[in-house]
Amino acid sequence: MKHTIAVQVENKSGVLSRVANLFSARGFNIDSLVVGETEDAAVSRMTIVLRGDDKVIEQVTKQLNKLIDVIKVTDLSSESFITRDLALIRVNAASSARARLLEIVQIFRARIVDISSKSVIIEITGNESKIEAMIDMLRSFGIQELVRTGEVAIARRGGNGGRLLAGR
Amino acid sequence: MKKRTGAEILLEALKKQGVEVVFGIPGGVMLHIFDEIYKSDLKFVLTRHEQGAAHAADGYARATGKVGVCLVTSGPGATNTITGIATAQMDSVPMVVITGQVVTQIIGTDAFQEADITGITRSISKHNYLVKDVEELPRVIAEAFHIAGSGRPGPVVVDLPKDVTTAQSDCCHPEKVKLRSYRPTYHGHPRQIKRAAEAIAAAKRPVIYAGGGVVISPRGATELGKMVRKADLPVAMTLMGLGCYDGTERRSLGMLGMHGTYCANMAVSACDLLIAVGARFDDRVTGDLNKFASHAKFIHIDIDPAAISKNVKIDIPIVGDAGNTLGELNKLLKGRKLAKWWQQIDNWRRKHPLGYKKQRGVIKPQQVVEEIDRLTKGQAIIATEVGQNQMWAAQFYLYQKPRQLLTSGGLGTMGYGFPAAIGAQFARPRATVINIAGDGSMQMNIQEMATAVEHKLPIKVAILNNNYLGMVRQWQEMFYGKRYSATSLAVAPDWVKLAEAYGGVGLRAKKPEDVPRVISEALRIKDRPVLMDFIVAPEEGVYPMVPPGGGLNEMILGGKK
Numbered sequence: 096m097k098h099t100i101a102v103q104v105e106n107k108s109g110v111l112s113r114v115a116n117l118f119s120a121r122g123f124n125i126d127s128l129v130v131g132e133t134e135d136a137a138v139s140r141m142t143i144v145l146r147g148d149d150k151v152i153e154q155v156t157k158q159l160n161k162l163i164d165v166i167k168v169t170d171l172s173s174e175s176f177i178t179r180d181l182a183l184i185r186v187n188a189a190s191s192a193r194a195r196l197l198e199i200v201q202i203f204r205a206r207i208v209d210i211s212s213k214s215v216i217i218e219i220t221g222n223e224s225k226i227e228a229m230i231d232m233l234r235s236f237g238i239q240e241l242v243r244t245g246e247v248a249i250a251r252r253g254g255n256g257g258r259l260l261a262g263r
Numbered sequence: 264m265k266k267r268t269g270a271e272i273l274l275e276a277l278k279k280q281g282v283e284v285v286f287g288i289p290g291g292v293m294l295h296i297f298d299e300i301y302k303s304d305l306k307f308v309l310t311r312h313e314q315g316a317a318h319a320a321d322g323y324a325r326a327t328g329k330v331g332v333c334l335v336t337s338g339p340g341a342t343n344t345i346t347g348i349a350t351a352q353m354d355s356v357p358m359v360v361i362t363g364q365v366v367t368q369i370i371g372t373d374a375f376q377e378a379d380i381t382g383i384t385r386s387i388s389k390h391n392y393l394v395k396d397v398e399e400l401p402r403v404i405a406e407a408f409h410i411a412g413s414g415r416p417g418p419v420v421v422d423l424p425k426d427v428t429t430a431q432s433d434c435c436h437p438e439k440v441k442l443r444s445y446r447p448t449y450h451g452h453p454r455q456i457k458r459a460a461e462a463i464a465a466a467k468r469p470v471i472y473a474g475g476g477v478v479i480s481p482r483g484a485t486e487l488g489k490m491v492r493k494a495d496l497p498v499a500m501t502l503m504g505l506g507c508y509d510g511t512e513r514r515s516l517g518m519l520g521m522h523g524t525y526c527a528n529m530a531v532s533a534c535d536l537l538i539a540v541g542a543r544f545d546d547r548v549t550g551d552l553n554k555f556a557s558h559a560k561f562i563h564i565d566i567d568p569a570a571i572s573k574n575v576k577i578d579i580p581i582v583g584d585a586g587n588t589l590g591e592l593n594k595l596l597k598g599r600k601l602a603k604w605w606q607q608i609d610n611w612r613r614k615h616p617l618g619y620k621k622q623r624g625v626i627k628p629q630q631v632v633e634e635i636d637r638l639t640k641g642q643a644i645i646a647t648e649v650g651q652n653q654m655w656a657a658q659f660y661l662y663q664k665p666r667q668l669l670t671s672g673g674l675g676t677m678g679y680g681f682p683a684a685i686g687a688q689f690a691r692p693r694a695t696v697i698n699i700a701g702d703g704s705m706q707m708n709i710q711e712m713a714t715a716v717e718h719k720l721p722i723k724v725a726i727l728n729n730n731y732l733g734m735v736r737q738w739q740e741m742f743y744g745k746r747y748s749a750t751s752l753a754v755a756p757d758w759v760k761l762a763e764a765y766g767g768v769g770l771r772a773k774k775p776e777d778v779p780r781v782i783s784e785a786l787r788i789k790d791r792p793v794l795m796d797f798i799v800a801p802e803e804g805v806y807p808m809v810p811p812g813g814g815l816n817e818m819i820l821g822g823k824k
Contacts, residue, residue: 105444109393113385120386150572157569163390163410166444 097126098152099171099178099248102141105164106132113162114141123147123155127245138166142178142247171248178248181220183208184230187237188215196236203229214239222246264435269397269428270295273361274303276404279436282332284308284323284689286316290336291376292363292425308689308718311710313340315682317347318708321356322683325669326644326690328479330357330412337363338376341422342383346676348418349387353673354503355479357416359407360388364424367395380422389417397430402437409440414447415567416479447566451583451591459538459562459579460595463494466536466560468604471496472519472548475503475672476541476565478665482586483507483541489593495601497608499527501542502653503672506662511641516608517617520548521809522654525615525818528809530608531556532816539563541585544574545673554814564588615807615820617658626775628652628727628799632659634778635697635725638786643695644669646684648704649677650734652727654805656699678707681724685711688720695723695786702728702752712765715792722792723785726758729801737804741819742811762794771796 104110111130118125126144133140145155156168188196188210196215200207205219219229223246230241267275273296277285284306289297300307310316313335320331331351335344341362351358365374381391390410392403400423407419463469471491477483484507491498491514498508499519508515516527531537537559542548549555552574563570563577564585571580581588619629632655635643641661646669647653653670662668669687671679684698705726715722727733736750759769768791772781778797785793806821 109381109385112382116385154569154573157573161567161569163442163445 096148097144097146097172099176099246100143100145100152100156100159101169101171101248101250102143102159103133103166104139104141105166106137106139107164110139110164111141113164114159117158117162121154121158123151129245129247131247142245144246169250171250175251176248177251178222178246179220180223180226180246181218181244182226182230182241184217184219184233184241185214185239186217186233187213187239189213192236199229199232203232205229264433266431266433268295269400269423269430269432270299272397272400272432272434273404273423273428274299274305276401276436277305277332280330280404280408282330285332285334286310286319286323286686287334288313288316288336288340290340290363292337292365293334293428295425295428296334296363307334308685308714310682310685310714312708313343314347314678315685315708315711315714317344317358317360318350318676318679318682319686319689319711320358320360321347321351321679322646322669322686323690324351324356324358324686325683326666326687328481328666329690330359330408331686333358333360335360335362336376337365337380338378340376341380342378345383345387346674346678348384348420350671350674350676350679351418352387352389354671355416355475356418357411358418359411360418360420362420362422364393364422366426367424368426370424380420384420388420391420391422393422394424394427397427397432398434400427400432401434405437405440406442409442410445414445415476415570448568448582449566449584449587451564451581451588453591455579455581456588456591457595459564459581460592462536462560462562462579463496463538463592463596464599467601468534469494469496469536469538469601470516470530470534471498472501472531472537472539472542473498473504473507474501474540474542477504477507477585478541480541480566480585480587482590484665486586486589486593487540490589490596493593493598494596495599495605496538497530497605499523499531501545501548501672502657502670504542505657506665506667509663510661511663516612518657519815521550522658522805522807523809523815524617524658525807525820526608526611528807528815528818529611532814533607534559536560536562539565540589541565543570549574549815550809550817551812551814554816619803621775622800624774626772626778626797626799628655628729628797628803629659630775631725631727631778631797631799632656632699634782635699636660638779638782639695639697643667643697644684644687644691646670646680646687646696646698648680648698648700649675650701650704650732651729651737651803651805652699652701652704652733654734655727658805660699677704681705681708681722682711684722684724685715685720688722689718696721697723697725700724700726701733702726702730702755702758703732706756709761712762712767712792712794716766719790720792721789724792724794725782726794726796727799728755728758728796729799729803730755731801734805736802740802740804758794758796762792767792767794769794769796771798773798
């Protein structure tokens, strides 16, 4: 099962590598890992998407909590939460195809952020399935290059949204 | 405060932490620190290899429970401590390893003797620091000692660039360490403790499975002893747990696991309640997990939440310090007798006690360990190397107190025992410290003989000399058709001459009747290390043995009296 875990960490050098190292050392696989600052400059937040049964998730969260620089680990998947992923896609766009492309962009509420004679760059924000759907639609045009941020996530409820995992 | 250099601040900080002795080797980037050591009254022990320094700090820590300290230079000095750090991490040993580093401006340029030691030690240490500013130094040292010694202990690495040791600061030392993200749980949850007490009261065939966590916890052994006597419980110990309950007592079943006793392994296999305390269900203990205590309910008390339900699903998990938790549990337990269960256990004990076949004219390694136990009245501090020597030291020496056995259980580091014995002897100058070794392991840190001679340490080394890497040879004999691939150590030093070359004493025993005499003679020497070369039966095996992939009740017996 897919889990989205929010990890609050001290904003110090080396923390990302500690977390990444833990996943490789313990043989856990991650789909994506995103890290950025939070409302508190001393705290960074990682959003980690990974797959595994309950036993794996339990171990992951316990091991994360064991890292000295980890402040809090929350499994967002246990409650209602919002996720967003952003993709930038450069697609072939011969003039004959542009009207159709524009239509798709509108349907997905995406944006065209750059244009050249033979291609356009599309920006799309949304959850994973929306972005996957858009990418599927764009394949027939010929995708030249695609970059994604990976998911960031936030619980719907404030405060203690999500299940605090072996928290401190 | 007045301005001091980083090196001065480091020494102040070590003093503040109550550090009595530091093990290590100097080097280029450490010159300022060593200049301060020269001027100070800090006891610094120069080992002959950095691995020796790390194991000595570890041995000091295991013998006392205090944080061991090791100080080495950058690059190779630092990388030489890796095995020592990993050894301490696996066995939860509190240690602070201070490594030198090249000056901050050239970090990352592949400078002379540069190694990314914080990167390298990330997965084998509890935590690590690279100090980039002298202002941080007092806080970092305070945190390092706090993290190393609290919760589930472990090694902490502090990487100290040369310019930080020369930079000046008027910073003060913190009185308290505050880490919002690190607050170990010392007290078990009352509701869980109540559930555990009920389960123990209801059990018909309970067994305690006690590990190193009981040794580490200050009140661990005392509270375990109370519980065992009150509730009449049998105690099986892990290698790391030996000594947490008196091995000469009736309720001790000895060690469990791959080379555990028949009665401990049978009792665990048949129990209806397994009470794991400060243990981690290591594969060397459990054998095939599907067959491990398969009729039992599990209680697991451990200070590390990550150890709980890692390998085995636990019915009653309790996160907390072993001593505190057992203390609370003892308040709820009622006195009872388990006569029927004990009858069965005693039957197992009588049926297959630990033993070995005596052979005329040939020293059996087990006899050497038994004699050491007898002649030291079970009171010595025993360090071991790894392999057969370690298992015989675990089986045939009956440890009566915690911190009597120093052995690399998790990582299984050959070469650990001798430098660990050095650390232990510094910690306990009047104690008899004996390293039970193999002829393979002893060659891995033999250079520390010079350290022991320099400091007139009366450490005894008992080499169970079989001219083999014995444990690997045993596996080759049992599972690889006696094809002894790369396990012969027929070309070996003359141990007596080698000991003498270092300025120690060398003794040799070739016949069973020589064994007590040689040990007694060694025990009389108080001003030098003694190497005892016991020429033992070359192809003796360690039994019982749970074969790889087998369940604990599927032991290969062998070697009866």
